Amino acid sequence: AQKITQTQPGMFVQEKEAVTLDCTYDTSDQSYGLFWYKQPSSGEMIFLIYQGSYDEQNATEGRYSLNFQKARKSANLVISASQLGDSAMYFCAMSLRGGGFKTIFGAGTRLFVKA
Amino acid sequence: DAGITQSPRHKVTETGTPVTLRCHQTENHRYMYWYRQDPGHGLRLIHYSYGVKDTDKGEVSDGYSVSRSKTEDFLLTLESATSSQTSVYFCAISESGGTETQYFGPGTRLLVL
Secondary structure, eight states: OOEEEOOOSEEEEETTSOEEEOOEEEOOOSOEEEEEEEEOTTOOOEEEEEEETTOOSOOEETTEEEEEETTTTEEEEEEOSOOGGGOEEEEEEEEEOSSSOEEEEOOOEEEEEEO | OOOEEEEOSEEEEOTTOOEEEEEEESSOOSEEEEEEEETTTEEEEEEEEEETTEEEEOTTOTTEEEEEEETTEEEEEESSOOGGGOEEEEEEEESSSTTOOOEEOOOEEEEEO
16 A cells, blocks of 8 residues: 555754654555655645655755665655754655556654754 | 645635635646645645646545636535535645645635534
């Protein structure tokens, strides 16, 4: 079954420290995309980072990096130098190309950044 | 930021009434999507469109219909709203389908009493 699992419902991190949010996925498709979105308390969904299944390099966008381990089917988000504004809900998602179209979201991880 | 607006942003309605939510984009993207967000479920795809008049069902399409008569507009209709359709509804767009990045609108909070 195609599935996204985020095992950390909530996490705390000290300001200026790095934090890793876990995401594992399950699919038998060879072509897929992996995404992370941030949802602050205001409710909007903000795109953070994308990794294609054929990309050999880990994706990086500013303070965000995606630790892509294909054999383990994991796509963890690493936030470096956490800021208070990083406190939000974070969703991992997977899009699949084959057999029509499907995007699957995980249940999310709520990150709290402490001053 | 992608030019995506949703209207209304908030709506309260009664069980059994029809409701239409509108998504409007200025990016000329081919693909548009409707999701619902409920606690503990993340986002779930309701319907999507891959062109004018071309739509298909997503994971949770029962009780919903969609229409796309213009590239820029994608309508979601609840023919007869039920309390289980109380949710936050998000529209998203992407240039193409498959594994392309989707950009989201601000969301619509719907309460069905």
